[in-house]
Amino acid sequence: MARLNSPSPLRVGLCGAGMMGATHAAAYAGIPGAKLAAVWDTDLKRAEALAARFGGTVYAHRDDLIQAVDIVDICLPTPCHLEQIQAAAAKGKAVFCEKPLGRTLEECDAAIGACKRAKVPLLVGHVVxxxxxxxxxxxxxxxxxxxxxxxxxxxxxxxxxxxxxxxxxxxxxxxxxxxxxxxxxxxxxxxxxxxxxxxxxxxxxxxxxxxxxxxxxxxxxxxxxxxxxxxxxxxxxxxxxxxxxxxxxxxxxxxxxxxxxxxxxxxxxxxxxxxxxxxxxxKSPYQAELEHFVAVVRGAAKPLIxxxxxxxxxxxxxxxxxxxxxxxxxxxxxxxxxxxxxxxxxxxxxxxxxxxx
Ligand SMILES: NC(=O)c1ccc[n+]([C@@H]2O[C@H](COP(=O)([O-])OP(=O)(O)OC[C@H]3O[C@@H](n4cnc5c(N)ncnc54)[C@H](O)[C@@H]3O)[C@@H](O)[C@H]2O)c1
Missing domain, CATH: 3.30.360.10 (Dihydrodipicolinate Reductase; domain 2)
Incomplete structure (x- = not known):
């Protein structure tokens, strides 16, 4: 929590180095309050290619990534969202997750519950x-x-x-x-x-x-x-x-x-x-969306979603x-x-x- 209040950029852990992972990584490059610090993907080569382009350390294990960052950004296939949200929330990390929140309403409820119990913000990428x-x-x-x-x-x-x-x-x-x-x-x-x-x-x-x-x-x-x-x-x-x-x-x-x-x-x-x-x-709406997420995490804005x-x-x-x-x-x-x-x-x-x- 102390780190979230410090003026240094928030360390972002990116889960997923596919198309949206790259879109988010490019957006963070324009956000002074955040810095891409870590990348994880089951396709290690893809994670390495993204980190070579935008920076950040590649982690082979998700839990190590979560440990190393302040906020977690999930750009994984929809059925993977819940597990990663739960893992990040369990470690007290604020979560940004691409839409849709889940494949089913049960997944959505479990994701919302995990973040509520952990008292961490959960923002979903309804970028429109x-x-x-x-x-x-x-x-x-x-x-x-x-x-x-x-x-x-x-x-x-x-x-x-x-x-x-x-x-x-x-x-x-x-x-x-x-x-x-x-x-x-x-x-x-x-x-x-x-x-x-x-x-x-x-x-x-x-x-x-x-x-x-x-x-x-x-x-x-x-x-x-x-x-x-x-x-x-x-x-x-x-x-x-x-x-x-x-x-x-x-x-x-x-x-x-x-x-x-x-x-x-x-x-x-x-x-x-x-x-x-x-x-x-x-300015890319994706950058505006992630800037908003950073502001929410810092307590400077109320979540728009x-x-x-x-x-x-x-x-x-x-x-x-x-x-x-x-x-x-x-x-x-x-x-x-x-x-x-x-x-x-x-x-x-x-x-x-x-x-x-
Ligand atoms: N907001 C938008 O405009 C927008 C646009 C497209 C997609 N999306 C959403 O973004 C999310 C990601 O979509 P994408 O287009 O980036 O997909 P993608 O297929 O391009 O990338 C997914 C990445 O996740 C990795 N991956 C797959 N299974 C994994 C697992 N179990 N653990 C870890 N990594 C795994 C893959 O290797 C791949 O690099 C989806 O939920 C999608 O609906 C949002």
């Missing part, structure tokens, strides 16, 4: 909350500038995450495009409009080629509707939204405004990971998967209180004639 466009849209809606919002259309599509045969290709591990990719928008919708009353979806999955696609429809008890396109079947990364309210429409499309887009073929990549958006003009909200995002994604599987609308239990429930009420508009389910 740090993208200026999505933040601005949320503020615009919550300020009432669009009037009551009735319809939202959101899209997040990417190529099949590679390489072939990686953990992403095991649906039981990754949860496919809905749990892994659409969860960003689902979290944003929960955060902005509150929990929807029901979800419905259609899609297809071709396991051998890892083509996965879902069209999801979410409806709030007020009648407000969101349509969400999620895909691992495109050639590159694209994201967009359109929000229509009584008084106006807000639109964003990454393809219209990206200063630079680079798409690598999977064969050329070093294996692992999909595409993350980059901008040469602005509560662990329970990360659990709610998983809950909503799992409901969407249920709807896709059953081809039936799935109702979500109504929630008592919660920050997003409070914001939902005054903002979501009652449509004149909602379709009966």
């Amino acid at each position: 909350r740090f993208f200026p466009e999505y933040r601005t849209l949320r503020n615009t809606i919550l300020n009432g500038d669009l009037g009551d919002v009735g319809v939202l259309r959101m899209k997040r599509v990417v190529c099949s995450p590679g390489p072939a045969g990686s953990w992403y290709w095991d649906f039981e591990a990754s949860g496919g495009c809905v749990l892994d990719t659409a969860i960003h928008d689902l979290d944003w919708l929960n955060w902005t409009l509150g929990r929807p009353a029901s979800v419905y979806g259609v899609g297809f999955r071709d396991a051998p080629s890892l083509k996965d696609l879902a069209y999801l429809t979410l409806q709030w008890s007020s009648g407000a509707i969101a349509h969400l396109e999620s895909s691992w079947s495109h050639d590159t990364f694209a994201t967009s939204f359109e929000a229509a309210g009584r008084d106006g429409i807000a639109e964003f499309d990454l393809r219209d405004c990206a200063a630079l887009q680079v798409a690598y073929t999977q064969a050329a990549s070093d294996g692992g990971g999909n595409v993350v958006p980059e901008s040469p003009l602005a 509560k662990p329970e909200e990360a659990r709610e995002a998983v809950e909503l994604a799992l409901a969407c998967l249920d709807a896709l599987r059953s081809r039936q609308p799935v109702r979500l239990p109504s929630r008592r209180g919660g920050p997003s429930a409070r914001t939902a009420k005054p903002r979501a508009r009652a449509l004149p004639a909602a379709h009966p389910e």
Whole structure:
């Protein structure tokens, strides 16, 4: 604890040296209050390559890494999150974990419980909350500038995450495009409009080629509707939204405004990971997110993402998967209180004639 209050940079222990591990390592390089100190990965070569690029000592054993650092950052396949969160919390280390918090709600509950008992912060990488466009849209809606919002259309599509045969290709591990990719928008919708009353979806999955696609429809008890396109079947990364309210429409499309887009073929990549958006003009949202984590650990900021909200995002994604599987609308239990429930009420508009389910 004394170390967390000292002015020297916090020593970061990075678990996972794949695509997100590299993204986080690059982000820490721009954060004066933190320093990449240690890297661990079951693929030792990958850990060494990352440390050679960004610094830090490579550890062959996770527990040695945890011992050597102040904070632990988990960029591992989703089913590995819980074990590492528990190990870090047991040693009193603050935890940043990539989204989704867990593959199941039981994993989420166990992770939240471990950090609560250890009294350590747990922040989950719902990075879309740090993208200026999505933040601005949320503020615009919550300020009432669009009037009551009735319809939202959101899209997040990417190529099949590679390489072939990686953990992403095991649906039981990754949860496919809905749990892994659409969860960003689902979290944003929960955060902005509150929990929807029901979800419905259609899609297809071709396991051998890892083509996965879902069209999801979410409806709030007020009648407000969101349509969400999620895909691992495109050639590159694209994201967009359109929000229509009584008084106006807000639109964003990454393809219209990206200063630079680079798409690598999977064969050329070093294996692992999909595409993350980059901008040469602005501070990376990943850096903003990790800066926020460091500020939370130092007690200088209140967490922008509560662990329970990360659990709610998983809950909503799992409901969407249920709807896709059953081809039936799935109702979500109504929630008592919660920050997003409070914001939902005054903002979501009652449509004149909602379709009966
Ligand atoms: N926030 C975002 O924008 C975003 C984007 C992509 C992925 N993610 C999330 O980040 C996490 C990591 O994804 P990624 O794309 O970096 O995956 P990846 O496959 O690129 O990297 C995972 C790394 O973990 C290592 N690994 C695998 N099993 C391990 C184990 N049991 N113990 C230790 N190391 C192990 C692998 O060797 C690999 O280096 C996932 O939860 C994913 O959902 C977040």
